[in-house]
Amino acid sequence: xxxxxxxxxxxxxxxxxxxxxxxxxxxxGKLSKFxxxxxxxxxxxxxxPEPTILPFFKPVDYVEVLAQIHEELESCPLHERSxxxxxxxxxxxxxxxxxxxxxxxxSAWLKASxxxxxxxxxxxxxxxxxGEELVSDxxxxxxxxxxxxxxxxxSELPIDLTVSSTGPVTTNGKQISxxxxxxxxxxxxxxxxxxxxxxxxxxxxxxxxxxxxxLCEDIDLSENSISPSGLRVISDFSLTGSLSEVPPNLLLExxxxxxxxxxxxxxxxxxxxxxxxxxxxQDAVELLEYALEENSPVLAVSCLQxxxxxxxxxxxxxxxxxxxxxxxxxxxSIMVGSASFSLYCFLSEVAMSLDQRSDRTACxxxxxxxxxxxxxxxxxxxxxxxxxxxxxxxYDAAExxxxxxxxxxxxxxxxxxxxLGYIKxxxxxxxxxxxxxxxxxTPLGWMYQERSLYCEDDKRWEDLEKAxxxxxxxxxxxxxxxxxxxxxxxxxxxxxxxNQILGFKLALECLELRFCFYLALEDYxxxxxxxxxxxxxxxxxxxxxxxxxxxxxxxxVREHVENWTTADCWLQLYDRWSSVDDIGSLSVIYQMLESDxxxxxxxxxxxxxxxxxxxxxxxxxxxQLARQHASSEHERLVxxxxxxxxxxxxxxxxxxxxxxxxxKRSFEAFFLKAYALADSSQDPSCSSTVVSLLEDxxxxxxxxxxxxxxxxxxxSVYVDCGELDxxxxxxxxxxxxxxxxxxxxxxxxxxxxxxxxAAYDEMTKLIEKARNNASAYEKRSEYCERELTKAxxxxxxxxxxLRVYPYRYRAAVLMDNHKENEAIEELSRAxxxxxxxxxxxxxxxxxxxxxxxxxxxxxCRAALSVDPNHPEMLELQSRVNSHEP
Numbered sequence: 015x016x017x018x019x020x021x022x023x024x025x026x027x028x029x030x031x032x033x034x035x036x037x038x039x040x041x042x043g044k045l046s047k048f049x050x051x052x053x054x055x056x057x058x059x060x061x062x063p064e065p066t067i068l069p070f071f072k073p074v075d076y077v078e079v080l081a082q083i084h085e086e087l088e089s090c091p092l093h094e095r096s097x098x099x100x101x102x103x104x105x106x107x108x109x110x111x112x113x114x115x116x117x118x119x120x121s122a123w124l125k126a127s128x129x130x131x132x133x134x135x136x137x138x139x140x141x142x143x144x145g146e147e148l149v150s151d152x153x154x155x156x157x158x159x160x161x162x163x164x165x166x167x168x169s170e171l172p173i174d175l176t177v178s179s180t181g182p183v184t185t186n187g188k189q190i191s192x193x194x195x196x197x198x199x200x201x202x203x204x205x206x207x208x209x210x211x212x213x214x215x216x217x218x219x220x221x222x223x224x225x226x227x228x229l230c231e232d233i234d235l236s237e238n239s240i241s242p243s244g245l246r247v248i249s250d251f252s253l254t255g256s257l258s259e260v261p262p263n264l265l266l267e268x269x270x271x272x273x274x275x276x277x278x279x280x281x282x283x284x285x286x287x288x289x290x291x292x293x294x295x296q297d298a299v300e301l302l303e304y305a306l307e308e309n310s311p312v313l314a315v316s317c318l319q320x321x322x323x324x325x326x327x328x329x330x331x332x333x334x335x336x337x338x339x340x341x342x343x344x345x346x347s348i349m350v351g352s353a354s355f356s357l358y359c360f361l362s363e364v365a366m367s368l369d370q371r372s373d374r375t376a377c378x379x380x381x382x383x384x385x386x387x388x389x390x391x392x393x394x395x396x397x398x399x400x401x402x403x404x405x406x407x408x409y410d411a412a413e414x415x416x417x418x419x420x421x422x423x424x425x426x427x428x429x430x431x432x433x434l435g436y437i438k439x440x441x442x443x444x445x446x447x448x449x450x451x452x453x454x455x456t457p458l459g460w461m462y463q464e465r466s467l468y469c470e471d472d473k474r475w476e477d478l479e480k481a482x483x484x485x486x487x488x489x490x491x492x493x494x495x496x497x498x499x500x501x502x503x504x505x506x507x508x509x510x511x512x513n514q515i516l517g518f519k520l521a522l523e524c525l526e527l528r529f530c531f532y533l534a535l536e537d538y539x540x541x542x543x544x545x546x547x548x549x550x551x552x553x554x555x556x557x558x559x560x561x562x563x564x565x566x567x568x569x570x571v572r573e574h575v576e577n578w579t580t581a582d583c584w585l586q587l588y589d590r591w592s593s594v595d596d597i598g599s600l601s602v603i604y605q606m607l608e609s610d611x612x613x614x615x616x617x618x619x620x621x622x623x624x625x626x627x628x629x630x631x632x633x634x635x636x637x638q639l640a641r642q643h644a645s646s647e648h649e650r651l652v653x654x655x656x657x658x659x660x661x662x663x664x665x666x667x668x669x670x671x672x673x674x675x676x677x678k679r680s681f682e683a684f685f686l687k688a689y690a691l692a693d694s695s696q697d698p699s700c701s702s703t704v705v706s707l708l709e710d711x712x713x714x715x716x717x718x719x720x721x722x723x724x725x726x727x728x729x730s731v732y733v734d735c736g737e738l739d740x741x742x743x744x745x746x747x748x749x750x751x752x753x754x755x756x757x758x759x760x761x762x763x764x765x766x767x768x769x770x771x772a773a774y775d776e777m778t779k780l781i782e783k784a785r786n787n788a789s790a791y792e793k794r795s796e797y798c799e800r801e802l803t804k805a806x807x808x809x810x811x812x813x814x815x816l817r818v819y820p821y822r823y824r825a826a827v828l829m830d831n832h833k834e835n836e837a838i839e840e841l842s843r844a845x846x847x848x849x850x851x852x853x854x855x856x857x858x859x860x861x862x863x864x865x866x867x868x869x870x871x872x873x874c875r876a877a878l879s880v881d882p883n884h885p886e887m888l889e890l891q892s893r894v895n896s897h898e899p
Contacts, residue, residue: 060497060530063523063559065463065490067433069366069401070108071101071394072426074455077845077854079105081875095125096135097391100356102879104394109849114880116142122356123162129170129315130353136162137322138360145631148638149661152654152670164323167316168286194221197234201242209252213277240271248272248280257283262291266304273308281310289316295324299333306345314349318357326364329374339377343384354385355395362398371405393422400430409434425451429464436468444468458846459485466494485847486815489521500531516597517786518814520627522548525597526557529567538574545571546604547597550620551632580609587619591719592752594784596623613643618653618682619719625660634660648677655686664694684711685724692731701735722753729759738763754783758793765797773797788814795820800827818850825856834864851880855887862894870894 073079083102087095099122106114119142123135140162194207211221220233235245244267247260260268265288272281285305289312292298298317305314321328321338328334338361346354358381365375379399386392400415416430428451432444448465455461459481466477475498478491492515499508512528515521525544532541545568548555555564578586583606590598603620607613617640624633637657644650655670671687674680688707691700708728712721729744742763748756761776777794781787788810795806804827807820821844828837841857844850858873874891878884 060500060527060534062490062493062497062527064433064467065488067401067404067429068108068426069370069398071104071397071424072108072460073105074425074458076105076109076849077876078872080849080879081872084875084879092125093127096122096127096131096353096356097388099125100359101390101394104359106849111849114849128351128353129165129167130351131356132170133165133167133315133319133322134350134353134356134360136165137319137325138363140323141325141360141364145634145638146661148641149657149663152658153663153666164319167319168289168312171312171315173282191231193231195232196245197232198236198240198242198245202232203242203245203249205245205249206253210249213248213252213280214275216275217277238271238274239267241267244268244271248277251280251283255279257287260287262288265291266301269304269308269310273310281308282312285310285312289313292316292320295320295328295331295334299331299337302337302349306341306348309348311348311351318349322360325360326368329361329365329368335374335377339374339381341381346381346385355382355387355391358382358385359394366398366402370402376402376406389422393419393424393427396422397424397427397430400427404430404433409437425455426460429460432464432468441468457484459483459488463488463490466491484843486515487519487847489515489519489524493524493527496527496531500534505531505535514813518788518816520547520551520597520629522552522555526564529557533571536574538571539576542568542571542575543598543601546601550600550604550624550636551629578605580606580611583609588719588752592754592783594754594786596627596786598785599623600627612645614640614645614649614653616640617643618656621656630660646678648674648680648683651677652680652682652686655683655690659686659690659693664690668694679710679714681711681714681716681720681724684708684714685720685727688727692727701731704731705735718751718753722748722751722756725751726753726756726759729756729763733759733762733766738766754780757783758790761793761797770797788817792817792819795823815844816848818844818848818853822852822856825860829860829863834860849876849880851877851884851887854880855884855890858887858890858894862890862897867894867897 080102083098083105087098090098099118103115103118103122106118116139119135119139123132123139126132126135143162192207193204194210195202195204207221211218240248241264244264247257247264247268248271251257257265265284269281269284269288271277272284288301288305288310292301292313298320301313302317304310305317321334341349343354346357350357358378362375362378362382365372365378369375376399379395379402382395383392383399386395396415396419400412400419403409403412403415412430413434416427416434419427420431428447432447435441435444435447445465445468448461448468452461452465457480462477462481462484466474466481469477475495478494481488482491492511496508496511499505499511508531509528512524512531516524516528525548529541529544529548532538532544545564548557548564549568553565556562557564557567583602587599587602587606590596590602600620600623603616603623607616607620617636621633621636621640624630624636634657637653637660641650641653641657644653651670651674655667655674657667658664658670659667668687668690671683671690674683675687684707688704688711691707692704705728708724708731711724712728716724725744725748729741729748732738732741732744742760745756745760745763749760757776757780761773761780764770764772764776774794774797777790777797780790781794784790791806791813792810795803795810798806804824807823810817810820821840825837825840828834828840838857838860841853841860845853845857854873854877858870858877861867861870861873871891871894874887874894877887878891881887
């Protein structure tokens with residue numbers, strides 16, 4: 015065995031700080047076996063960090079909060095809607111529902127009642143869609159892409175002017191000269207007395223009142239910070255009502271003068287003229303301070319727009335951060351009107367994504383706390399700032415903030431107080447605090463997870479088991495149990511534990527822990543598989559608490575694995591693809607990308623796997639790389655078509671497929687066109703076209719992986735058309751080239767032929783072959799009797815607790831058996847950790863059935879927060895509303 019010794023090129027500045035002997039011996043000849051490592055070495059090697067305190071709004075009953083928000087949205091004034099959608103966004107963020115978060119932001123943008131709100135939420139949506147710029151470039155219709163772009167601020171902010179009196183200027187009933195001469199230094203500027211008087215009340219009083227100047231034809235303005243050039247522009251403005259081309263510095267001078275003498279029309283004209291000159295970040299930096307000092311809202315908002323449109327980059331500019339974080343309440347009102355809370359929510363979000371511990375993050379969150387007006391806004395702001403103070407080890411400030419959030423009703427903030435209690439040596443106090451929460455509220459998984467940190471051994475294990483039971487999506491309990499088992503050298507149980515969560519949640523921290531296990535076991539082939547999967551998902555990922563780049567560890571491990579040829583890689587990919595080992599397939603493709611093979615097709619395969627693993631952002635990144643590395647024009651058009659299709663631009667994707675076919679008939683172009691057409695057309699007659707396209711695809715050169723998918727899709731179309739024999743032929747052909755998922759289609763054919771036993775057996779074959787087989791168990795459950803169905807669905811829930819069908823099935827069975835409370839409890843079990851429309855819909859129907867009108871109405875409203883236009887939910891809500899007392 016070659017020694018595990020890093021070359022100079024692999025070393026990093028911080029690498030030695032790891033004390034490598036505690037996790038991986040790197041000295042020549044000292045790579046020891048796992049079985050001979052000391053317990054303390056193993057302990058540090060597979061250390062599991064404490065679960066992160068999430069800086070999110072996490073209500074104890076999110077369904078109740080969503081229902082309240084929906085109810086308020088139905089009756090609140092228009093100007094309050096954006097804030098309610100922002101709160102809805104924060105609830106969905108706490109639930110990890112990215113699509114729902116974005117939809118809430120879009121609703122906030124659509125319902126914005128001021129230009130400030132429209133600007134903030136538009137920029138926020140643009141920020142959320144980072145990486146999708148290519149989609150804008152590909153679309154032929156630009157309007158939709160530009161909808162979150164810069165606004166014409168001047169046209170959005172109405173002109174609100176006080177018009178001065180008109181008519182001849184007289185003093186003591188005596189007509190005086192129509193002109194007045196203003197002296198500035200050695201120069202005299204002759205102005206129309208009446209027009210200048212009409213600029214503002216102070217000028218009117220000066221020239222038409224009891225002041226000495228009203229009788230003078232010469233007035234000295236030398237001490238009023240206006241230059242002769244500036245006054246000439248002001249004189250012209252008094253005559254014409256508009257500003258001609260004026261240099262920016264002179265405009266600023268006139269703005270200050272206009273503000274001093276309350277010349278509202280002149281000030282507004284300067285404000286708008288200056289705003290039109292803001293075209294760069296540096297312009298905005300230089301002008302925002304003037305805007306705030308001189309109360310120039312159009313200029314201030316225009317400057318703010320430049321900053322927001324350039325996020326996150328502009329937060330690396332200290333001048334920008336200083337301007338945005340140091341603004342006082344009055345300045346914030348000038349810059350952002352009444353939308354200060356929304357602005358600092360956005361800025362805090364971006365700052366936290368860059369560095370939660372930074373001063374800029376803390377400053378923005380301080381402004382967020384100051385801007386909070388309602389109790390719900392305050393609890394969010396207090397909790398977020400408390401999390402940042404804790405990370406910065408500012409413990410007293412963090413404690414005050416968590417207490418304030420808790421007193422405002424954010425029970426989750428008890429987690430922060432418990433951690434602080436433990437840090438201060440009050441472990442039992444922390445345990446008691448969490449116990450009190452568990453006994454006072456409906457228990458949730460995070461409550462038991464947190465309490466487990468303050469107890470030992472069996473009690474900790476018991477709490478973590480309970481945490482997983484209540485919320486199987488929490489990663490820490492699996493990681494802790496797996497690490498504990500590994501320390502006890504119960505290798506298979508440890509791997510089974512970490513594999514359980516990786517079977518349905520591709521969490522980087524779990525992949526990292528399994529990588530450590532494989533290193534300890536000296537299973538370098540498995541270790542490199544996991545680190546390559548990590549690098550596919552996050553190319554810049556750093557391991558061991560951020561101290562070592564994953565890419566460096568891959569380099570080290572690779573010295574201990576056999577180099578595969580291109581042919582070896584393809585064989586490995588076929589094996590993993592056919593066994594539905596998606597993580598393994600990702601790893602092989604990562605390795606193949608280092609060769610001279612055509613990279614476009616490899617990145618495309620990578621994107622398909624990432625979509626299957628529910629990693630849409632990484633999948634889009636891979637698709638864009640596929641386009642970038644396309645070897646021909648027709649291939650590039652196919653990848654562009656998939657990019658458009660995956661971003662819901664189906665018709666545009668179809669056009670790209672047709673363009674590609676016009677250049678060259680290829681498998682992928684026909685496949686894309688067939689796929690997009692089948693998905694976009696509701697016309698049953700298009701099935702024949704889809705069949706023809708898939709048949710065309712199969713006549714073109716391609717590899718077995720893709721041809722198996724095409725045969726599988728063709729079989730599905732035949733089934734939908736009732737052509738069962740043709741469908742069976744397709745599925746059998748797909749199976750012959752090891753497209754394992756075709757077992758599911760063939761099972762469906764057997765079932766439609768009234769042969770449930772054959773269908774069941776076919777799905778059993780898929781279960782035996784597939785590494786990831788939760789969906790196979792779920793499908794097989796349809797082909798057996800109730801007891802076997804129940805067993806299969808229990809297995810589905812164990813393998814992938816995020817699949818909602820098993821909960822719905824079990825609840826329906828309980829309801830059929832008149833066990834209404836148990837049926838509702840079954841649904842509630844899943845709803846506690848997954849905001850799913852179908853679960854909420856069914857529970858609402860159950861509540862209606864047992865006469866619980868308020869419960870039914872609550873679930874209807876929460877479900878409509880998830881999908882406001884769902885027809886069945888709207889119908890159910892209408893029906894329930896008719897029963898409401």
